[in-house]
Amino acid sequence: MRVLSVFSPRGRPRLPGPILLVGLALAVGSAWAADQGARRHAQGQFDGATGLYVVAEGDDLSAIGERLEVSAAALKAANQIEGDLLQIGQRLQVVTGAPEVTASGGVQITGVPGAPDATTTISGTQLPPPDPKFGGVIKNDALQSKPWWAPRVVPPQGAPNVLLIITDDAGFGVPSTFGGVIPTPSMDRIANEGLRYNRVFSTALCSPTRAALITGRNHHSAGFGVISEQSTGFPGYNSIIGKDKATIGRILLDNGYATSWFGKDHNVPAFAASQVGPFDQWPTGMGFEYFYGFVGGDANQWQPNLFRNTTQIYPFEGKPEGTWNLVTAMADDAIDYMTRIHQIDPSKPVFIKYAPGATHAPHHPTKEWVDKISAMHLFDDGYEKLRERIFENQKRLGVIPQDATLTPWPADVLKPWDQLTAEEQKLFIRQVEVFAAYAAYSDHEIGRVIQSFEDLGKLDNTLIIYINGDNGTSAEGGPLGTPNEVAFFNGLNKLPAEVQMKWYEVWGTEQTYNHMSAGWSWAFDTPFDWFKQNASRLGGINQNMVVSWPALIQDKGALREQFVHVIDVMPTILEAAGIAAPGVVDGIEQAPIEGTSFAYTFDAANAEAPSRHQTQYFEMMGQWALYHDGWLLSTQVNRAPWEAFGPANPDPLNNQVLQLYDLGTDFTQAADLAAKHPEKLEELKALFVAEAKKHQVFPLDASVAGRIVAPRPNITAGRSEFVYTRPMVGLPQGDSPLLLNTSYTITADIEVPEGGAEGMILTSGGRFAGYGFYLLEGKPVFLWNLVDLERLKWEAPDALPPGRHTLEFDFHYEGLGAGTLALNNFSGVGRPGTGTLKVDGKVVDTKRMEKTLPMILQWDESFDIGSDTLTGVNDADYRPAFAFTGKLEKLTIKVDRPELSPEEIQQLKEAAAKAADQR
Ligand SMILES: [Ca+2]
Ligand SMILES: [Ca+2]
Numbered sequence: 001m002r003v004l005s006v007f008s009p010r011g012r013p014r015l016p017g018p019i020l021l022v023g024l025a026l027a028v029g030s031a032w033a034a035d036q037g038a039r040r041h042a043q044g045q046f047d048g049a050t051g052l053y054v055v056a057e058g059d060d061l062s063a064i065g066e067r068l069e070v071s072a073a074a075l076k077a078a079n080q081i082e083g084d085l086l087q088i089g090q091r092l093q094v095v096t097g098a099p100e101v102t103a104s105g106g107v108q109i110t111g112v113p114g115a116p117d118a119t120t121t122i123s124g125t126q127l128p129p130p131d132p133k134f135g136g137v138i139k140n141d142a143l144q145s146k147p148w149w150a151p152r153v154v155p156p157q158g159a160p161n162v163l164l165i166i167t168d169d170a171g172f173g174v175p176s177t178f179g180g181v182i183p184t185p186s187m188d189r190i191a192n193e194g195l196r197y198n199r200v201f202s203t204a205l206c207s208p209t210r211a212a213l214i215t216g217r218n219h220h221s222a223g224f225g226v227i228s229e230q231s232t233g234f235p236g237y238n239s240i241i242g243k244d245k246a247t248i249g250r251i252l253l254d255n256g257y258a259t260s261w262f263g264k265d266h267n268v269p270a271f272a273a274s275q276v277g278p279f280d281q282w283p284t285g286m287g288f289e290y291f292y293g294f295v296g297g298d299a300n301q302w303q304p305n306l307f308r309n310t311t312q313i314y315p316f317e318g319k320p321e322g323t324w325n326l327v328t329a330m331a332d333d334a335i336d337y338m339t340r341i342h343q344i345d346p347s348k349p350v351f352i353k354y355a356p357g358a359t360h361a362p363h364h365p366t367k368e369w370v371d372k373i374s375a376m377h378l379f380d381d382g383y384e385k386l387r388e389r390i391f392e393n394q395k396r397l398g399v400i401p402q403d404a405t406l407t408p409w410p411a412d413v414l415k416p417w418d419q420l421t422a423e424e425q426k427l428f429i430r431q432v433e434v435f436a437a438y439a440a441y442s443d444h445e446i447g448r449v450i451q452s453f454e455d456l457g458k459l460d461n462t463l464i465i466y467i468n469g470d471n472g473t474s475a476e477g478g479p480l481g482t483p484n485e486v487a488f489f490n491g492l493n494k495l496p497a498e499v500q501m502k503w504y505e506v507w508g509t510e511q512t513y514n515h516m517s518a519g520w521s522w523a524f525d526t527p528f529d530w531f532k533q534n535a536s537r538l539g540g541i542n543q544n545m546v547v548s549w550p551a552l553i554q555d556k557g558a559l560r561e562q563f564v565h566v567i568d569v570m571p572t573i574l575e576a577a578g579i580a581a582p583g584v585v586d587g588i589e590q591a592p593i594e595g596t597s598f599a600y601t602f603d604a605a606n607a608e609a610p611s612r613h614q615t616q617y618f619e620m621m622g623q624w625a626l627y628h629d630g631w632l633l634s635t636q637v638n639r640a641p642w643e644a645f646g647p648a649n650p651d652p653l654n655n656q657v658l659q660l661y662d663l664g665t666d667f668t669q670a671a672d673l674a675a676k677h678p679e680k681l682e683e684l685k686a687l688f689v690a691e692a693k694k695h696q697v698f699p700l701d702a703s704v705a706g707r708i709v710a711p712r713p714n715i716t717a718g719r720s721e722f723v724y725t726r727p728m729v730g731l732p733q734g735d736s737p738l739l740l741n742t743s744y745t746i747t748a749d750i751e752v753p754e755g756g757a758e759g760m761i762l763t764s765g766g767r768f769a770g771y772g773f774y775l776l777e778g779k780p781v782f783l784w785n786l787v788d789l790e791r792l793k794w795e796a797p798d799a800l801p802p803g804r805h806t807l808e809f810d811f812h813y814e815g816l817g818a819g820t821l822a823l824n825n826f827s828g829v830g831r832p833g834t835g836t837l838k839v840d841g842k843v844v845d846t847k848r849m850e851k852t853l854p855m856i857l858q859w860d861e862s863f864d865i866g867s868d869t870l871t872g873v874n875d876a877d878y879r880p881a882f883a884f885t886g887k888l889e890k891l892t893i894k895v896d897r898p899e900l901s902p903e904e905i906q907q908l909k910e911a912a913a914k915a916a917d918q919r
Pocket of ligand 1: 206
């Protein structure tokens with residue numbers, strides 16, 4: 001049992017009451033296993049879900065009490081048993097909210113139980129708590145009866161509001177709070193009112209860190225070894241948070257908090273993101289009562305796939321370009337939400353998970369912020385100089401040790417600044433200014449949310465945890481950056497500067513899905529090296545964080561250097577709130593929380609206390625590391641993040657160069673001690689294997705892009721024909737028929753009214769990649785948008801006359817298909833094919849596509865029938881919604897996916913074996 005160390009804001013120990021019953025629930029799980037020997041006189045069935053024990057022959061109270069670790073007296077009191085006699089079949093309530101309400105000690109009660117204003121805390125060991133027993137009197141008529149209301153469940157007295165902020169894809173050197181050049185005054189404010197932490201660790205990737213954050217379990221334990229779009233059919237990688245890992249939202253909700261989630265949700269399985277649900281893995285299904293944000297890894301901030309709870313909303317529609325931005329809108333919505341809760345019930349504490357899309361690509365700040373940052377000329381002397389400047393700032397601020405070493409610039413990976421052309425330099429400066437503007441803008445809006453706590457008089461008892469980055473800065477734009485991140489995920493990661501210059505003026509507007517040169521990303525991870533995705537280098541995983549709680553944290557402005565991981569956040573919040581981790585939720589026994597509370601570091605007396613979190617594994621796409629007591633074992637980086645295509649390391653456990661670092665004396669992972677301490681290396685590798693086994697990390701898988709098109713339980717799995725007869729929008733990519741790497745036929749039966757028709761029949765994706773089947777000025781068109789670099793168009797010569805017509809687009813694909821990826825081979829994807837457009841059975845246009853998209857369409861856009869949401873696939877032809885003005889009778893999609901023959905499988909296996917030999 002954990003003993004709470006946090007003191008209440010009034011300076012006296014928080015009541016231990018809510019924790020008294022923890023042992024009870026913990027006993028539930030172990031009761032069966034331990035049920036032997038002296039306990040033979042308690043043979044009845046016990047259901048941990050309901051807390052009901054059914055008495056069996058020979059049972060006696062003390063034996064039952066012993067088995068379930070409850071006193072016989074408590075059992076008697078809870079079940080209103082007078083003597084010691086039990087009846088066979090009698091049901092005994094063992095864990096229940098009811099006795100707590102009437103019993104003293106275990107819970108905090110205000111008012112008179114049964115009165116409408118009474119409140120109670122709960123033991124929290126079982127969620128939801130069982131309904132308390134009726135405590136009034138019932139006679140034949142109400143006049144002679146006594147009513148009794150169940151007390152309202154509230155958190156323990158003094159439990160703080162919690163504002164948990166996590167930004168995206170931002171390394172250690174991004175915020176000014178930790179020596180960065182980008183102004184982040186909101187983060188500075190929290191640092192000055194509270195504590196700075198410089199050893200805060202992530203998992204190196206988005207969904208995994210976020211799953212760990214909300215469950216207090218490691219990412220593989222929570223089913224999120226990778227992002228949801230890369231999920232595979234193994235427990236550590238299926239992108240499903242198990243029911244035995246209730247989230248922090250759920251626990252706080254059932255304990256009386258108002259719980260909410262704003263911004264990015266990358267923890268809905270990509271195959272469960274549609275309107276057929278199920279919604280149990282959406283925020284509202286996981287204990288966050290209110291959700292305002294987007295589902296997926298990133299979103300266009302100008303036209304996001306935005307949801308309120310589980311309903312898609314389009315508040316930006318009809319607004320002039322550049323005037324509506326999600327970064328501001330979500331702050332507005334969060335402020336509205338908390339104000340609403342406060343005005344309705346000022347006593348109710350709120351929990352807000354605040355997760356802006358910033359600073360993940362696309363970098364979409366407002367023009368005001370781009371102008372502001374550009375005027376500062378922060379980046380004119382290039383990325384190496386930026387890195388040096390940040391490093392000096394960090395030492396000056398004391399957020400890194402004075403003797404820290406800066407590792408050399410990786411000239412073999414990233415071209416030195418002075419070797420770039422003038423055009424490249426100009427482009428790159430633009431790219432980074434937009435990124436910096438995005439970071440500064442986002443921090444500014446976070447500041448508005450923080451300020452609203454102060455405006456409502458709630459800041460004093462609000463625990464604010466502001467984590468900079470769910471992983472290191474992203475290098476997914478490649479060394480050159482890109483105007484379109486969707487191109488990167490389709491393998492086009494080296495767009496020359498002269499091509500990119502076409503978007504120079506509009507960089508960061510809705511015309512781009514932009515990312516910056518990886519040179520900047522390296523600099524923003526100062527004092528470390530490497531990037532997001534690199535789980536074995538601190539540039540990928542060493543974040544920083546600020547924490548304030550004015551009523552409690554007195555050591556204002558101080559630094560904490562203890563090892564903290566994102567899994568530690570949940571137990572910290574629970575400790576701060578005085579709420580127990582539940583043993584059973586919805587009848588399901590809970591897996592142990594794997595994080596370690598860092599609440600001990602709030603106390604100035606513990607400023608130098610040794611880290612309580614002593615061992616931590618890291619693993620991301622076959623790169624791994626193990627931290628133990630100051631040592632870090634790391635695999636040498638063998639793949640830059642933009643090298644996502646091609647055969648994967650087939651043996652990620654052993655086919656590695658191992659490195660060893662002493663983080664106690666080497667803050668930046670600069671001095672490899674592997675040769676000096678081979679025994680330590682072996683010891684830590686064995687420890688990694690043990691931790692990996694414990695946390696579902698196996699089977700290791702080093703593939704990256706290949707996993708994006710891996711088969712998964714998409715609702716289209718096993719289906720080859722899809723029929724639609726009514727307009728419908730908003731079906732996400734992960735749940736719609738996929739037309740990549742396959743042959744297919746789309747047939748539309750339509751009726752054109754007098755005067756002709758136009759508009760969208762079927763589209764998926766948008767401005768940055770996708771396809772559209774539409775009538776343009778009455779003429780049938782099929783269009784493939786190849787990541788906004790090229791568009792292929794099949795077009796009928798004539799407008800359709802009024803009446804019924806059948807339109808058909810048939811595509812014959814020439815490759816082996818995505819099946820080759822399972823054999824570590826990319827030859828089957830992105831191959832050519834021939835498209836044929838037919839009107840009423842007659843061929844009107846035929847074109848060959850030399851290249852097709854191998855991986856993914858624009859992921860934040862949907863599959864829409866009868867109109868087009870968010871962005872369109874071809875701005876030159878139309879603007880959304882471009883509703884179809886004819887009548888759609890029937891739309892049929894037939895997919896004829898290639899399947900590998902046994903001979904082809906054999907050949908691919910031989911090729912793989914040969915490649916492995918040559919390696
Ligand atoms: Ca991220
Ligand atoms: Ca669209």
